Each structure stands twice: as C-alpha cells, then as structure tokens.
Amino acid sequence: MKRVELGDLEVSRIGLGCMGMAAIYGRQGVDDAESVRTVHRALDLGVTLLDTAEVYGPYTNEELVGRAIAGRRDHVVLATKFGYLSQPSGRQALDSSPASVRHAVEGSLRRLGTDHIDLCIQHRVDPDTPIEETMGALKELVTEGKIRHIGLSEAAPETIRRAHAVHPVTALQTEYSLWAREPEDEILPTLRDLDIGFIGYAPLGRGFLTGTIRDSGQIAEDDFRKTDPRFSGANLEANLRIADEVKAVADDAGATPAQVALAWLLAQGEDVVPIPGTKRVSRLEEDIAATCVRLTRPQLQRLQSLSASHGDRYGDMSDIDQHT
Secondary structure, three states, rough: OOOOEEEEEEEEEOOEEEEOOOEEEEEOOOOOOHHHHHHHHHHOOOOOOEEOOOOOOOHHHHHHHHHHOOOOOHHOHHHHHOOOOOOOOOOOOOOOOOHOOOOOOOHHHHHHHOOOOEEEEEOOOOOOOOOHHHHHHHHHHOOOOOOEEEEEEEEHHHHHHHHHHOOOEEEEEEEOOOEHHHHHHOOHHHHHHHHHHHEEEEEOOHHHHHHHOHHHHHHOOOHHHHOOHHHHHHHHHHHHHHHHHHHHHHHHOOOOOHHHHHHHHHOOOOOOEEOOOOOHHHHHHHHHHHHHHHOOHHHHHHHHOOOOOOOOOOOOOOOOOOOO
C-alpha cells in the first residue's frame, strides 16, 4: 500500500472508515467479530488510517476499534472525532468548549485503549465556542502528548484559516465523492494553500455509487440513509443516472463501480485520502484493489462531467459550518 502525506502526517493511500461497524446503517449485518477481522485484514493489506468517533454507537465504535488494534497499535494512524458527546452528561449536542474537549479526549483514550490519538478531529464546528478557544485546548493536549495532530470536519474556509493560525491543522474531513463535489469549489483550494491534507468520507456515496441501492424500500427503517434526502423520491430517481454512468465506466475499465468511484477520487490528488467504510472483509478487499485501477483520460472526463446529486447531504444542515 502506497503512503502519502496529509500535512506532515504519513498515512496509507486509502483509509478505513469504521462508522458502519456500529449500527449507523441499521442493526442488520452488524457483527463485531467480522468487524474486527475487517480491521485486521486492513492492517495486513497496509492500511494504516482508521477513522472512528465518540458519537458512533455512541462510544461502542471506539471500544471496538480499541479491541481490534490491541497489540498492533504501532501500525495504526488512529483518528477519532469529538464534539457531539463531549459533555460529562453524555447528552448529544455540539460542544467544543475547552472543558468538553478535554473530557472527550480523555474518554476516547480510555475507550481506544491507547495513550495518544494520532489525529484528533473536531466533528462539527461549535457555533457557541470560538474556534480559537477549541484549538487552544487541543494545542494544550498536543503539548501533553495525548494527541499528535489536529483535524477539522465540515469546516468552512474562514474557520480553517482561523484554526490554522492557532495551531497547524493537519487534515480536514468532509464528504467527497462523484455525487458530493462541494469541496472542489473553495475547500480544496484553501487546504492546498495552507498545506493541509483532505480526508474524504462517504467516498462511495454511502453505498449508492456501488449500484446496489435502486429503491428506497431496500433501506431498513433504522438505517441512517432513510433520512438522507438523496435516497428518497424524485431525488433517488434522478441520482440513479449517476450510478448508471459509474457502472458503465466500470464495465469499460474491467472494474467494479466501487473501485471506479474510488479510483476517480484518488486521481484528484495525493493530498486526497478516501476512507471508504465497511464492516466486511470482502468489501474491504474490493475497495483496496481500487489503488490498482488506472482510469483512462476519456473515462475520467466522463466521470468528471457527471452532474451533482439531487438532494441535500443531510436532512438538517444546521450543524454544517457554512460560513465562507
């Protein structure tokens, strides 16, 4: 597995998103033993970047990842996120005040079974706490050795620049895929200007770009995607054209749709690291094989010309930092 640099942090060319190992996409198919095997197989294949968060579960996903990396910690670049469940009460709400940041990091260290977090990411910008205060608290934790690098998620350019002025931001994490192209307008140029890496979550469009979801009836009631506007009604019908185009390119390239979607993302620059999520070894191996797919210029142009997805990325976008 090739290694690349996110700022000054070396990671594998593709990481592993561990969110789906919790019940985010429904209880069906959740199997902790298979999830642990998937993490182990990822490490065997050279994947180093593992991404989790306190809110996944909540808390149980960090505990699972902690068990999976026991005895192999030195081979892992461990990323986790705080900001939704930081309060001592455990109440879910945005809070990145200094006291909550410290409380969250201490909890994550305990659940992950480690003495340091390689990349500690603010899950969402807290509108009630100046980013300078949050970054100041994180900077103290860097000095103490409890975290090594600082990241942001779903932050706008102005916020990124203000944060970076307090302490170097190593990476920004935001959704990026063939049907979520928003980072290309302002986010990526800002990151490249500041030498900050990019971690693309949901690079397979939450599974949609694999072509396996053709009808909203396929989505379980307890699946997060049931509330995703892109998976329902007229939006879904319009978005099927995107999945069909990806499938056509995959047939032409002799690859799977998932591999083509990931190969396109890898072609956007070595500072872009996708973290496809899966809880199955077979899917993991399919995703990792995308690093061997070389799309031709016509194939890349065909994918590049696809229209954006229909529907917002979330039913409620109120917790996304949309300030420019």
